[in-house]
Amino acid sequence: MSVLVSGASFAGLSAAYWLAEIGEQVTVVERNPAVRRTGAPIDVRGDALGVAADMGILDAITANRAKTAHRTAFTTWVDAGGKPIGALPTEAATDSADDIEILREHLVDIMHAALSPDVEFVHGDWIADVDDVGSAVEVTFVHGAPRRFDYLVGADGMHSGVRRLVFGPEADYRHHLGAYMVIVPLPAGTGVATQSVMYNTPGRSYGISDFTDLVIGYLSFRSPEIEYDFHDVEEQKKIAIDALGDDPNWYVPMLMEHIRESDEVFFDSLSQIRMPGWSRGRTVLVGDAAHATSPLSGRGTALAMLGGHFLAKELQAAAGDPVSGFAGYEKRLRPYADRAQDGVPEALGFMLPATAEALAERNRRFPVDPRR
Known part of the structure; x- marks a missing residue:
């Protein structure tokens, strides 16, 4: 046939x-x-x-397979100055060691x-x-x-x-989950070598993941549904920068610059x-x-x-x-x-906490040192 x-x-x-x-x-x-x-x-x-x-x-x-063997966690969360304040264990984000x-x-x-x-x-x-x-x-x-x-x-x-x-x-x-995601390629050496690191503020996330052969910026923000052209990348970049670009901390200004200049930005609703x-x-x-x-x-x-x-x-x-x-x-x-x-929904809750209280609770749930 x-x-x-x-x-x-x-x-x-x-x-x-x-x-x-x-x-x-x-x-x-x-x-x-x-x-x-x-x-x-x-x-x-x-x-x-x-x-x-x-x-x-x-x-x-x-x-x-991607070169992630040296990672100390699936993702490490940092404050505005880059100090680690929480970490998602690898086993919490994978099905098994065979993944x-x-x-x-x-x-x-x-x-x-x-x-x-x-x-x-x-x-x-x-x-x-x-x-x-x-x-x-x-x-x-x-x-x-x-x-x-x-x-x-x-x-x-x-x-x-x-x-x-x-x-x-x-x-x-399509059921919008109340958030949008942005992915942008970054230059080698950006962020922390071999690690996945994320900075959060309420309703926003800014992440950099180093796979040795590739460095990727992952960003997201909570928002009601936004009407835009799925094929208009420049419009999508503007939405992302308007939503995320007013924070002067961590690597945020650098991430905004790469979103502005890159030809390979991915933007879409988390749906x-x-x-x-x-x-x-x-x-x-x-x-x-x-x-x-x-x-x-x-x-x-x-x-x-x-x-x-x-x-x-x-x-x-x-x-x-x-x-x-x-x-x-x-x-x-x-x-x-x-x-x-x-x-x-559970993953959205701890990767993109909506409030300062939810953010603090996430960090208590997943401390940098699990023995604390």
Whole structure:
């Protein structure tokens, strides 16, 4: 059967790999004009490690794990002068010692190398319309000629165009968690070598994480929903600087300067996608398009890898009945997604305390020296 996968991040790559493995003719369409390799490090954990082993890529992932072995904590919290005042133990933020943190660029390259050469990629285009005619889906593209596929997989992220076209407006499914996140690459040597360090004020966080090969700034702030253009990076930078830039302490002025000057700023709402069902007719959603958990869960990549695997296995078992296969996939994956989403409110509470009282309580709960 022919399948169109919309989106070439980890959910799309996982779906493409496993669908090709069961013999489907796979086409991947991706809005970005080239492979996107930039971004923050991500985690492969839990049952996704087994999926990676089945793909034959676990050894490569392990060999390319991020260089965080020298960290004294998952994150160390500091005051305005940089003095440590609290620390989140590594075991409080991971599932097990087997979890692997890896730079995004490395996992992208590893997954691309594992793909069948028969997988077709179309970059610089995206879906304009979808018509489910019962026996197939007829897809209109913004640039390319219309094409017909046996089914469609939406793997195009939290702001999924496929979900909007087939299931309805994003506002029906996206639940804003009351905060926004900013990620920006920083020069080597910024912050504390090999460590992840964060400075908080009520409702704001400013973090620098050194992975040796990469230094990333992580910032966030509490706010009601803000209307902005998801594709206008300069507008997003202004929102971030207006919300975070008036604090003269720690590395805040430097972080604002890099946000202002960088071409690789990521800005988005901390939100979750909650849907009553992940498929409709011959269209199914995977990854953040179906069940975005927010970056605070640390499980988005693992869910993406599991989702592609479960989808292909259930479609194979359904023997040519996509609707039945979609239902089986959702039944298997939903408990994992629910667990990941349910843990986020607690993480938001201690990573981004809303008040001075909550901030002090967080530091008492996670002291620098746990023997105190």
